[in-house]
Amino acid sequence: MPGYDDDLRFAHVLADAADATTLDRFKSLDLKVETKPDMTPVSDADKAAEELIRAQLGRARPRDAVLGEEYGSTGHGPRRWVIDPIDGTKNFVRGVPVWATLIALMDGDEVVVGLVSAPALGRRWWASKGSGAFTGRSLSQASRIRVSGIERIEDASFAYSSLGGWEDRGALDGMLDLTRAVWRSRAYGDFWSYMLVAEGAVDICAEPEVNLWDLAALSVIVTEAGGRFTSLDGVPSPAEGHAAASNGLLHEDLLGYLNQRV
Structure with a gap:
């Protein structure tokens, strides 16, 4: 099985950049919010974060395809990054801190890397295929996580x-x-x-x-x-x-x- 450690490290780099962008716009008085055709909101922070992530992917992973909520699908190939720049936009625009940037890598139809960064909560979670799941502030400051044992x-x-x-x-x-x-x-x-x-x-x-x-x-x-x-x-x-x-x-x-x- 191929290793995805480098991709996971890069996902953290992408999340660091996105966090700086989204936190800067969170609770901003001049935040611009539009309504998309599906009647869900999108803010200038959603667009800016996805643009930033796409730009970094274009430089560091030019052969990989990208699917993002705001700008659709680009590129071709078996490896595809799947991005939600702000999951929980309705919370974001109302000042509720429960929102996150979601970054995943798919190899074919399988998700092999996933990272969730919720900077307003001060939390981040991540995993790569076959390597377990973790939470913490960084790869060097992490604790392994495990589901519950509740049976009923x-x-x-x-x-x-x-x-x-x-x-x-x-x-x-x-x-x-x-x-x-x-x-x-x-x-x-x-x-x-x-x-x-x-x-x-x-x-x-x-x-x-x-x-x-x-x-x-x-x-x-x-x-x-x-x-x-x-x-x-x-x-x-x-x-x-x-x-x-x-x-x-x-x-x-x-x-x-x-x-x-x-």
């Missing part, structure tokens, strides 16, 4: 983003039944739910409507922490448009609730 759904903590999207999927009743069955449920939202699963603070999480750039980095971190990451249909991929993550022990229970139909 009634003892589980369940995280989600919102109730939106579940009804369109026909799974709102199942999702609500799950919130009643578990020990605790909280809408931490976006990347943070998955990182809490990876570090064992939360046991299961799910979303009904997401994109590849929302999930690629998260998927390898969860799996390298010992968890399981699939679509809501059980497909082990971040490219299906919906997602479920768990400590592995509760995954079938999670999918069972979320695939109930009225």
Whole structure:
């Protein structure tokens, strides 16, 4: 299996640059916010961070393709960087510190490197294929993370983003039944739910409507922490448009609730 240590180190360099850009614009009085065709917000910080990351990738990894939320797909080849410059833009524009830059590298259809940097929280998580998952401020200041050992759904903590999207999927009743069955449920939202699963603070999480750039980095971190990451249909991929993550022990229970139909 090829090693991806150099790519992981480079992902940290990209995240350092993005953090400087996004933190500088966070809570800025002159922050410019537009509405995209899908009715989601985009700020000048989203665009600036992705432009910066793309420029650095162009210089250091010119043969690699890039997929970003704001500027789409460029380049060709089996290696593709997948970028979400600010995951949690709605939080960002309202001054809520729960947002992050997501950086992933895919080799073919497999995510082999993932990094999540949440500078307003002072947190960063990362993983590379076969090397485990970690959290810390840098590669030299890191602690390995591991999913929980909770085995019963009634003892589980369940995280989600919102109730939106579940009804369109026909799974709102199942999702609500799950919130009643578990020990605790909280809408931490976006990347943070998955990182809490990876570090064992939360046991299961799910979303009904997401994109590849929302999930690629998260998927390898969860799996390298010992968890399981699939679509809501059980497909082990971040490219299906919906997602479920768990400590592995509760995954079938999670999918069972979320695939109930009225």
